Amino acid sequence: MRDHYNPFIGQSSPENADYRLPKNVKPTHYDLHLEPDLENGSFGGSVVIHFDVLQDTKFILLNSDEIKILTTVLVQSSGKSIKIERVHYHELQQTIMIPLPESIPAGSKIRIRQTFKGRLNSSKKMSGFNRSRYVGRDGKPKWFGSTQGQPTGIRQIFPCADEPGLKATFSSTLIVDQGLTALSNMDIASEEEISSDKKKIVFNKTPPMSTYLVAFVVGELNYIESNDYRVPVRIYATPDRDIKQGAFCLDAGARAMVSHEETFGSPYPLPKLDMVAVPGHSGAMENWGCVIYGEQYLVSDESDASAKDNLSKAYVVTHELAHQWFGNIVTASWWDSIWLNESFADWATYNAVTHIWPEWEPWSEFVAGHPNGGLNAYQAALALDSNRGSHPIEVPVNTPSEISQIFDSITYAKGCTILRMLSEFLGVEVFIEGVRLHLKRHAFGNATTNDLWDSLGTVSGQDVQKIISIWTQKVGYPVLSIIEDEESKTIEISQHRFLQSGKVPPEADRVLYPVYLKTKTQQGIDQKSQLSSRENTFPVDLKFYKLNAGQTGLYRISYPLSRWKNLGQQLYSSGLLSSIDRVGLISDLRAIATAGQTEIHTSHLFGFLSHFKNERNYFVWRQILVCLQDVYGAWLFEDSSTLAALKRFQADLMSKVLGGLGQDLWSFKPGESYKEQSFKAVLFGNAAGYEIVKLTASYLFDQFMDGDTKAVNPNIRQAVFRIVLSDPKLSDNDDNYNKLLHVFRTTSSLGTRSDVIKALGHATCPTLVQKTLDFANSTEVQSTTDRNAIFSALSAHQNGIDALWKYLTGNWDEIVGERGGIMGGRFVGFCVEGFTREGQLKKVEDFLRRQKGNGVEKFEKFLEQSLDAVRAKVGWVERDRKEVREWLRANGYYEDDS
Numbered sequence: 001m002r003d004h005y006n007p008f009i010g011q012s013s014p015e016n017a018d019y020r021l022p023k024n025v026k027p028t029h030y031d032l033h034l035e036p037d038l039e040n041g042s043f044g045g046s047v048v049i050h051f052d053v054l055q056d057t058k059f060i061l062l063n064s065d066e067i068k069i070l071t072t073v074l075v076q077s078s079g080k081s082i083k084i085e086r087v088h089y090h091e092l093q094q095t096i097m098i099p100l101p102e103s104i105p106a107g108s109k110i111r112i113r114q115t116f117k118g119r120l121n122s123s124k125k126m127s128g129f130n131r132s133r134y135v136g137r138d139g140k141p142k143w144f145g146s147t148q149g150q151p152t153g154i155r156q157i158f159p160c161a162d163e164p165g166l167k168a169t170f171s172s173t174l175i176v177d178q179g180l181t182a183l184s185n186m187d188i189a190s191e192e193e194i195s196s197d198k199k200k201i202v203f204n205k206t207p208p209m210s211t212y213l214v215a216f217v218v219g220e221l222n223y224i225e226s227n228d229y230r231v232p233v234r235i236y237a238t239p240d241r242d243i244k245q246g247a248f249c250l251d252a253g254a255r256a257m258v259s260h261e262e263t264f265g266s267p268y269p270l271p272k273l274d275m276v277a278v279p280g281h282s283g284a285m286e287n288w289g290c291v292i293y294g295e296q297y298l299v300s301d302e303s304d305a306s307a308k309d310n311l312s313k314a315y316v317v318t319h320e321l322a323h324q325w326f327g328n329i330v331t332a333s334w335w336d337s338i339w340l341n342e343s344f345a346d347w348a349t350y351n352a353v354t355h356i357w358p359e360w361e362p363w364s365e366f367v368a369g370h371p372n373g374g375l376n377a378y379q380a381a382l383a384l385d386s387n388r389g390s391h392p393i394e395v396p397v398n399t400p401s402e403i404s405q406i407f408d409s410i411t412y413a414k415g416c417t418i419l420r421m422l423s424e425f426l427g428v429e430v431f432i433e434g435v436r437l438h439l440k441r442h443a444f445g446n447a448t449t450n451d452l453w454d455s456l457g458t459v460s461g462q463d464v465q466k467i468i469s470i471w472t473q474k475v476g477y478p479v480l481s482i483i484e485d486e487e488s489k490t491i492e493i494s495q496h497r498f499l500q501s502g503k504v505p506p507e508a509d510r511v512l513y514p515v516y517l518k519t520k521t522q523q524g525i526d527q528k529s530q531l532s533s534r535e536n537t538f539p540v541d542l543k544f545y546k547l548n549a550g551q552t553g554l555y556r557i558s559y560p561l562s563r564w565k566n567l568g569q570q571l572y573s574s575g576l577l578s579s580i581d582r583v584g585l586i587s588d589l590r591a592i593a594t595a596g597q598t599e600i601h602t603s604h605l606f607g608f609l610s611h612f613k614n615e616r617n618y619f620v621w622r623q624i625l626v627c628l629q630d631v632y633g634a635w636l637f638e639d640s641s642t643l644a645a646l647k648r649f650q651a652d653l654m655s656k657v658l659g660g661l662g663q664d665l666w667s668f669k670p671g672e673s674y675k676e677q678s679f680k681a682v683l684f685g686n687a688a689g690y691e692i693v694k695l696t697a698s699y700l701f702d703q704f705m706d707g708d709t710k711a712v713n714p715n716i717r718q719a720v721f722r723i724v725l726s727d728p729k730l731s732d733n734d735d736n737y738n739k740l741l742h743v744f745r746t747t748s749s750l751g752t753r754s755d756v757i758k759a760l761g762h763a764t765c766p767t768l769v770q771k772t773l774d775f776a777n778s779t780e781v782q783s784t785t786d787r788n789a790i791f792s793a794l795s796a797h798q799n800g801i802d803a804l805w806k807y808l809t810g811n812w813d814e815i816v817g818e819r820g821g822i823m824g825g826r827f828v829g830f831c832v833e834g835f836t837r838e839g840q841l842k843k844v845e846d847f848l849r850r851q852k853g854n855g856v857e858k859f860e861k862f863l864e865q866s867l868d869a870v871r872a873k874v875g876w877v878e879r880d881r882k883e884v885r886e887w888l889r890a891n892g893y894y895e896d897d898s
């Protein structure tokens, strides 16, 4: 049907071009009027779009989705208006075609005026004009309106040319109830009363910008303002929130703007920056001048949050504000360059935080684990890109569904790792100089990934595209295997692709990466040696060496067993292994031992970890504990005596560091550094195997429930809730569970609320598991972030895993209908990823096979990744089950020797 009314479709570029708009006209300006009705969940409005006609044309194609067009009028260059009786909808492509009464010649300027109406979406949908609900100070429910444009939500608000490359200016007017505040990208030009209960707010005209960055917010709002930056920075929140609790993020935001402006070398072009806390919003969105956040990121009290959560908030704010330049001033030409937008914002965040809060050691944080929503940046890149379901960073995308699926962790985590590698290679100063040039060259326009490489090339004199493209265009990364030769004092290094679930087929192992070895010896770090062939030999001082010093390279190292033993003994005595090097060694050994392609097995990993009993570094302990959680997760369906032995091994590893801390473990003093607080928090959270910690958790829990909420330090609050709930002896009835649920419903503390959410899924008794599932799916849980936190906790224990699977299979049709994109994909992942046994894997595969053509396609990529993760665990446990038992027994970790 579409072919006969749109002569351009299918001609402009090959394959699937149907989803792209033709180039016959170009929008230059939008005059937009909107009148949202929060009570009734609807909106109406009008838009006048100004076009330059680029080719003689008889039609105009615009994006439009889920809105009803009421009238359409063409205004010609001469000023003559012609009413157009009918527009043609094309739902699949989310477009409308406006036929013109006669051919308009190239070079003309025309306007199209349309009126329309639409529905406000529920906040769960996170697309278009959303409406969320919160309970006001007066105890009554209130409505709140906010928009989400990225990636294809603006076409659900008004008809527009909704592609990032089609930038235009916007003049917006909102009609809202008196008493409500309305915000948009720009400051307010005028405000006037138009009736006893309505007012009209006119915003100033924006600079040229992409549609997906347009934003509106309507609701009862309070604000605080900082003047520490060149333009006013404000935080807004609904009146039920204590706005003063936004002080931490307000300060972080102002500092981030100062830092970014200096780094990017060009001024932020808007007259104000608003950051708005929106009830029920998931994550955060960088709308130009009007950044929207989930409330917990913006207005949770600094003194009522863990050090890690405060750091996480500062990271999120700094990331969104980096986009005000990179993304908003210069925007990706099309969504296939979006990885750069996100990866660069991450890189810029670590760079800015290094200047603002150096004591947080941002790049160590990057290597050892990212606090942001549990995404471990460097570790996540290594883990995800060793999965058979991984994909290259740069992939072609066309349809709205494809566009929303590329916002995944591979894109973010690997992209930032590669930019870090590149910035180290070029030098950070040169890298920044190149970014400045890029921003100047393309200001208020669009750019591709290659445009950035060009600017970096101009500044550095290097062929940047050649250096970097292999990492962005190919899937995976290499493992370097080492053979030592004592006699010639050399090492032979060969590279192959690394896959966590085992053997790499030859067809997946063709790429040869240029790898800087960065070998650290007693003589220093060799910055020059590079492996770019399949294998090569390098001289090295065999007394001590470690490759990938500082963990800047995206690859793993597989040393011979004897070398791992040496490194274990040299951890501290050599004085040469930084905390980041130690993190890297643990991470590599864990991956190598569990992939099962070498002589190295899980028992060697345990032996290596046993050298860390005297470790005192926060980042290293985090890595050790993550590693042990991985082992425990893979062994989850093994016999209980082995699980208990694993816990005893962990407790033994931790005994020295815990003994050294004593009661300081759970008492926090004012002025303690971020690292010290987080160090104690991560140890406490993993010390449930200690009777004293369990009793302390129980005691603190009771005090909290008796009304002394300050008794539990926010650094360990979530752990206290979790330890109490997950120990069947401490919660043999529903009592503690119900108390927590009551706290969730009544507390005004966003930090406490979020800690309850993260803890509930850890209750393991089947009736409570069911209760948790019901709760997660109820209207009480508004944000998808919260829901996924609950599912994630459920996927960490046997009963939870079984219940999630039952829920998924029992409600498949409904789930497929309701969920899609990355959030739905994550949910389906949680329902599958916990399994560890061959029989379970088969059960999952059988079920999914039966659902072919019934929605599986929607989650295909996510399922592929989840299933490969399960396969890796199945193979690992099969291989090492016996020797893990033997090792644990030989080292005295079984309770009895029967």
Ligand SMILES: [Zn+2]
Binding pocket: 286, 319, 320, 323, 341, 342, 345
């Ligand atoms: Zn971002």
